[in-house]
Amino acid sequence: xxxxxxxxxxxxxxxxxxxxxxxxLVVEGRIADxxxxxxxxxxxxxxxxxxxxxxxxxxxxVDLRVRLGEPGYEHKERIDTAVAAxxxxxxxxxxxxxxxxxxxxDPAMVESVARRARLxxxxxxxxxAALTRGLEGRELAELGxxxxxxxxxxxxxxxQVADARIMYRALAYASVFDLLVQTHxxxxxxxxxxxxxxxxxxxxxxxxxxxxxxxxxxxxRDLRLVEATGxxxxxxxxxxxxxxxxxxxxxxRGLPVTCDVTxxxxxxxxxxxxxxxxxxxxxxxxxTARDRAALIEGLADGTIDAVASDHTPxxxxxKRLPFAQAEPGTVGLETALAAVLELVHAGSLPWQRAIEVLxxxxxRILRLPAGRxxxxxxxxxVLFDPDxxxxxxETGLHSLSKNTVFEGRTFRGRVLATWVDGRPVYPxxxxxxxxxx
Amino acid sequence: MTHLARSRxxxxxxxGIAQLEAEDIELVLDLADSYVEVQRRPxxxxxxxxxxxxxxxxxxxxxxxxTSFELAGKRLGADVVNMAVQHSxxxxxxxxxxxxxxxxxxxxxxxxxxxADSGAVALLARHVRCSVINAGDGSHEHPxxxxxxxxxxxxxxxxxxxxxxxxxxDIAHSRVARSNMxxxxxxxxxxxxxxxxxLVPREIASYGVEIHHDMRRGLEGADIxxxxxxxxxxMQGSFVPSVREYFRFYGLTRDKLRHAAPDALIMHPGPMNRxxxxxxxxxxxxxxxxxxxxxxxxxxxxxxxxxLLTRDRxxxxxGDGFRPEGG
Numbered sequence: 001x002x003x004x005x006x007x008x009x010x011x012x013x014x015x016x017x018x019x020x021x022x023x024x025l026v027v028e029g030r031i032a033d034x035x036x037x038x039x040x041x042x043x044x045x046x047x048x049x050x051x052x053x054x055x056x057x058x059x060x061x062v063d064l065r066v067r068l069g070e071p072g073y074e075h076k077e078r079i080d081t082a083v084a085a086x087x088x089x090x091x092x093x094x095x096x097x098x099x100x101x102x103x104x105x106d107p108a109m110v111e112s113v114a115r116r117a118r119l120x121x122x123x124x125x126x127x128x129a130a131l132t133r134g135l136e137g138r139e140l141a142e143l144g145x146x147x148x149x150x151x152x153x154x155x156x157x158x159x160q161v162a163d164a165r166i167m168y169r170a171l172a173y174a175s176v177f178d179l180l181v182q183t184h185x186x187x188x189x190x191x192x193x194x195x196x197x198x199x200x201x202x203x204x205x206x207x208x209x210x211x212x213x214x215x216x217x218x219x220x221r222d223l224r225l226v227e228a229t230g231x232x233x234x235x236x237x238x239x240x241x242x243x244x245x246x247x248x249x250x251x252x253r254g255l256p257v258t259c260d261v262t263x264x265x266x267x268x269x270x271x272x273x274x275x276x277x278x279x280x281x282x283x284x285x286x287x288t289a290r291d292r293a294a295l296i297e298g299l300a301d302g303t304i305d306a307v308a309s310d311h312t313p314x315x316x317x318x319k320r321l322p323f324a325q326a327e328p329g330t331v332g333l334e335t336a337l338a339a340v341l342e343l344v345h346a347g348s349l350p351w352q353r354a355i356e357v358l359x360x361x362x363x364r365i366l367r368l369p370a371g372r373x374x375x376x377x378x379x380x381x382v383l384f385d386p387d388x389x390x391x392x393x394e395t396g397l398h399s400l401s402k403n404t405v406f407e408g409r410t411f412r413g414r415v416l417a418t419w420v421d422g423r424p425v426y427p428x429x430x431x432x433x434x435x436x437x
Numbered sequence: 438m439t440h441l442a443r444s445r446x447x448x449x450x451x452x453g454i455a456q457l458e459a460e461d462i463e464l465v466l467d468l469a470d471s472y473v474e475v476q477r478r479p480x481x482x483x484x485x486x487x488x489x490x491x492x493x494x495x496x497x498x499x500x501x502x503x504t505s506f507e508l509a510g511k512r513l514g515a516d517v518v519n520m521a522v523q524h525s526x527x528x529x530x531x532x533x534x535x536x537x538x539x540x541x542x543x544x545x546x547x548x549x550x551x552x553a554d555s556g557a558v559a560l561l562a563r564h565v566r567c568s569v570i571n572a573g574d575g576s577h578e579h580p581x582x583x584x585x586x587x588x589x590x591x592x593x594x595x596x597x598x599x600x601x602x603x604x605x606x607d608i609a610h611s612r613v614a615r616s617n618m619x620x621x622x623x624x625x626x627x628x629x630x631x632x633x634x635x636l637v638p639r640e641i642a643s644y645g646v647e648i649h650h651d652m653r654r655g656l657e658g659a660d661i662x663x664x665x666x667x668x669x670x671x672m673q674g675s676f677v678p679s680v681r682e683y684f685r686f687y688g689l690t691r692d693k694l695r696h697a698a699p700d701a702l703i704m705h706p707g708p709m710n711r712x713x714x715x716x717x718x719x720x721x722x723x724x725x726x727x728x729x730x731x732x733x734x735x736x737x738x739x740x741x742x743x744x745l746l747t748r749d750r751x752x753x754x755x756g757d758g759f760r761p762e763g764g
Contacts, residue, residue, distance in 0.1 A: 203640040204455075206555035206577030206612060276556030320534050322554030324575070 001422060003027040003044045006383065009052035011035070013059065013373035014356035024057060026379040029422035034373055052383060055416060058355045059371045060092025060380035061337060062362040064182075064260055064308035065236060067329075068125070069400065070113070072101025077313035077400045079116050079125070082333070085311070085399040086123040087426035089333040090382035090415040093124040093363070093370050094311075098135065099157035105130035105141045107149035114150055122425045123418075124380075126152045126366065131170050131181060137161045140170055144177050152366050153180035153234065158283050160218055162188045167222065171231035180366070182234040183222050185243065186284055190214035195324045197270040197285040205276065207323060210285050216242045223250045226257055234365055235259035237310055239284045241294030248303040258365045260306040261295050263339030264330055264405050268292075272405065278319045278326035279405045296348050299357060306361040309336045313401030330405040334397055339406070341386060341413035379422035388414040446745035450562050450569040453578035454619040462587065462620060469588050469734070469741035476512070476737060486515035489546040489747060494536075495572070496522045496552040501707060501732070502572055502582075506549045509739035515547070533557060537564040546747060550574075555612075568746040570739075576610045582706055583616035585738040587624065589730045590661055593702055598625030603655050603697070605631040605687065606665030606714050607676070608641050613706045614665055618644040631655030632687055635676045636667075652687050656696040663704045664689050664715050672713065680713055690716045694725075702727045 007023040011034060023038030024031060025047070040049065063086065069077025086094050096113060098104035104113065110127045117125030129151035133139045143154055154174060160183070161167040167183075174181045191214045196202050198209025219235060223246060226233045238244065238259050250257045269288055272280035280286060298304040312329025319326050340358055343349040349357075363371030370380055391410045394402035418426035446464060448456060475481060491510040493503055503519060510517040520540075531539075533552075540548065547568045550558045555575030562569040573579040590597055602621050608614045608630045618641075621628050628646040630637050642648055649655030656662060667683065677683045694701065703719060703726045711717040720726055 198640075200640050200643040203638070203643060204615075206575045206615065276559060317532065320532065322533065322552065322557035322560055322575075324554050 001029065002046050002048055003032070004048035004050065004422070005038065005040070005043050006050045006052050006057055006381075007038065007040050008054060009057035009383070010054055011057055011373060012351060012355050014352045014360045015372045016374065017352060018373065019352060021054070024373065024381070026419070026422045029379055031373060031375055031377050031379050033375060055383055055385050057373075057381060057383050059359045059373050060382050060418060060420065061090045061358045062366070062368060062370050063091050063094040063311065063333065063336070064234070064306055064362045064365065066094045066096055066309060066311040066333065067099070067313060068096045068113070069313055070100065070116070073313075076315050076318070079113070080120055081398060081400040082311070082313075083117065083120055083122045083125065085331070085333040085397065087418045087420075088398045088415060089309075089335070090337045090384060090418050091123055091333060092380035092382070092418060092420045092425075093126065093368055094333070095126040095128055095152055095366060097157045098128050098130045098155065099159075103130050103135045104128070105133050105135070105146075107142065107145045110146060110149040110151050121423065123420055124370075126368070128152060128157075128182065129154045131156045132161060132166065135159050137163060137166060140166075140173055143170075143174050143179055147177045147179045151179075152368075153182055155182035155236070156184065158184050160184050160186050160188045164221060164225070168225050168228065171225050171229040171233065175229055175231035178232070180232045180234055182236055184236050185215050185219040185222065185238065186210070187214045187218040190217065194285070195281060196273045197287050199270060199288070201270045201273060205273065205323075207273070212240045212242065212287065215240050215284060216246065219243050219246050223255065223257065226250070226255050227253075230256065232256045233258075237262050237265065237284055237308065238295070238304070239265050239287045239291060241291050244294045244298035244303055248298065251303065258305040260308040260362070261299060261304050262308060262310045263332060263336050266292060266295055266299070266307070267339055267342060268405060273323070276323040278321065278323055279330060279403050279407060281323060281326050281328045282330060282405065283328040296343060299343075300349055300353060305357070305365060307336060307340055307357045308362065309333050311399070313399055314403045315401050319403050329403070331397065331399045331401055331403055333399065335392060335404060335406045335411065337382075337384060337415060338390075338411035338413045342411060345412055379419055381419040382415060383417040384413060384415045386413050388412070390414050446748065449746070450571075451580055451742055451746060452559050452562060452569065452571045454580045454583050454616045454623070455578065457580075457623070459623050462584070462624060465584055465738065465741050465745065466588050466591060468744060469584070469737040470592070472737040472740040473592075473734065476733070481512050482514060483512060484514040485751070486510065486513040486743065486747060489515040490544070491515045491517045491547045491549065491743065492540060492543075492545045493517065493519045493549045493572075494540065494551075495520070496550070496557070497573070499551055499573075502551065505732070505735040506570075506572060506739050508736050509743055510547075512736070513740055513743055515743070533561060534564050537561040541565040541567070546750065547743060570742060570746070573612050575612065576615070577612050578616045579612040580616050581735070581739055581742060582613050583620040584742070585731055585734040586617055586663065586704060586706075587620055588734045588738055589704065589727050590702070592734070593727055593730065594660065597621065599627075600660040601627045601629070601658055601698075602661040602663060603629045603631050603649075603659040604663045604665065605652065605655065605689065607636045607667050607671060608632055608665070609636050609638055610668070610671070611665050615644075617663065618646055622646070629655050629659070633677055636671075652693055653696045656693060659697040659701055661702050661704060662689060662694065662697055666706065666708065666710060667714050684713055688712070688714055688716060689719055691719055694719060701725065704728065704731060706731070
């Protein structure tokens, strides 16, 4: 692999607080040098050069929660299409959820997903393992063996472990292996049957609601169990102002807790469901303007550690149904960065923090060697134009399924190129930005 | 009428009361009034929908609403076909949208649809070229029921504006309640929602209605007492503890009715659960109960809806279709 340099870029690295015009040199898949001093002189003899023309160069994005479709849902997504979507969205590392068919509750399955992903030589794919066998919430999965097989953590995905005693044991047991546990904070008995946020809109549409306290109650329980066990807990996709407050309080008490929010919960509310729009059928449900304000505030002040796409592909037949019968979820890999940049353009989030919540933050939660622009680090990079406007269309997506809740929205900020270990993964060909001196 | 009455119905479908303005509602009611008279003649059949095809597509079983729509179509001269889901391909895995497209290819002029899911009728309407009438979708709306209730009230009380209407029972799951709250509010009635907290949640107040959990206070001075049907599965401990407890606190009895206005009218969309939400004796009181009027008005209102929705597709010679007696 020839060395290459990206010059004249706006370098953004949250870890070192770097935000400056400069260059970055990649040799043998790693960052060999970077900074304002790198201006094209003193480059290796056979070095390729790209002129970024002032566009932003940041550490590749890291997604905490993605559904790959394999095994079992290959008609909704495949590993190759998911990885293509990730690359197009600027992601260089993604973590796959275990709610496949069958679920990833066996060490052999962790290895199989990882192997299939490795063969694609693209975005790095990590695997969450099931927390309980079959995601059924009754018996512990083989957490130690799953961790040995390479699982980055354990979770039952969008199922809450309803039995508090099982959850207590899962946390206690996982702590022995220092294994990260991820929880879906939604009380199953309160959420049962609900298909959107409980409130005035649900009442008018005649749809059953999921009350906000389904989240708050489940979260408060799990925070107490963390207190009891000392296990590391990551709380997936919080949606309410009260949950932000509860996490803030837990962190102040020193609990080893992290959490994330999705781009759609940051930008969209329950009114998206008007007209029974099934693309807006999401678990957990889209909430209210007050919640969005609290989530953005929590994201800015560090209460919320990361943004996760919750990429959930659904084929047409799963969405072209009466609202309550439609499968939940939205694809998100290809819109996550643009959605977070919308908060930056609105003045709600500083540039450094935007990159941090999409890259450094999730890498830190998963303890991955990613999310940094620093000498010696893997050259996982994303180059994006912070101002280019583009409109989300189904045909523009790389994901096999096109169920984007952001359909038709015009964003400002677009991914131009993505590299993993110095290899260009998006666009797959040598980037159109390439100019040789 | 003081305002300039509309003669055109500016909607292709009737999916809910939410889409209607007061003028639209009055247009339906005025026309329905004249159809009441037609129905009382020995010769009830008109020709204005001759050659038109109406398909009644019922994904949820219903005898009275389906029959009412069937009679309405036939009395206007339409060819009416009933399709019950038990006989259709839905059971064989065909999707709702496939069914809509298949029926669309048969070129009906009106589809009357009932479905157990909120929004399902609107979804179907997006995939067909004919007019669609919502005959009840989930907990969302049942617009013709609200229109027939309004017609019943207007004929018995001479007006709707200014009346106090108490809607009692399972408001949370009721499409009849939703359509009625919208319609009665739009025509200027004062509406109350009466029932236990589990069946009348706070969000119901967003319809601009007063909420009462004490039935006696909810009925105080009411001109209209509209009872709703309580589904069996909701009265066995899930939403209310038992039938007898429900009847004790929320069943309409002669005693509770004493709190309403002396000439209060009792209504029920049927079918009634006697001894659950309503005392049999009260339901049968011909001076107070408008329950059979409602059934009669149902056919007239549905005739009016079918007439109005098809007007722009009928020959110009037909003019405004049926003209009231002497008109």
